[in-house]
Amino acid sequence: YDDRDGKIWMDGKLVEWRGANVHILTHALHYASAVFEGERCYNGKIFKSTEHSERLIHSGKLLDMDIPWTVEQINAAKDEVLKANGYTDAYVRAIAFRGAGDEMGVAALANPVRLAIAAWEWGAYYGDAKFKGARLDISKWKRPSPETIPSEAKAAGLYMICTMSKHAAQARGCSDAMMFDYRGYVAEATGANIFFVKNGEVHTPKADCFLNGITRQTVLQMLRDMQITVHERHIMPEELEGFEQCWLTGTAAEVTPVGQIGTYNFEVGELTKRVATEYEKLVRS
């Protein structure tokens, strides 16, 4: 991803893609002092751009980082990057991080908080699983307690176990991994939230120790508008057997059906297809 043409927005100006570098003593690289956003632009408009910018600022605050840009400035910068690269349909990645500076220890409040925004074309996150249903492995890593780490932040440090889980899943021929939380309840996939269907009703884990995704919230509202009963609750692993359908939600994943989790199978059913279609319509409207 580093060796290509294009422009990236860094700290207020567009720079050449290849030159969008940081110093090796960047605090974030050593101590994970970084928060980020993944967004999608459809037909020239970023879906829920303001919500993403607000979440970025909020995630930053949770990590003691005051991002020196307003929501409006961040929104404008994202649009500028899309325009500079000529994209109308793309994935947008904003990252705020503690840079290099006067300090190089764990504490580094004196170092600047920096912001960079890139955009690139990114098709279906799970490839043809979008139609067939993704196969998920079960991760050995558990989502941590909110008393261990600010789990509602979209913070780089939270992704270490996601990367390890996804590597292990791919080595076993799966598209992704489902993770349990520190209490043993079903939590989410490594970059997407999870939903289940049983007897026409929807069940989804309560977002009390993982990212309450913007797509998750959008889909919950869609389901309410469709008058479908939704249970946001703690889900035990043994319940997986009784669920009929399953899908993942996320900016990159959009609404992706799940066909298998470990040894449990799910059908790509009518409700899953309907939610996926409605989401697609909504983001492009």
Ligand code: PMP
């Ligand atoms: N959980 C994790 C761990 C994620 O990385 C993402 C993707 N940002 C999500 C859930 C879904 O969040 P959103 O719908 O806001 O993209």
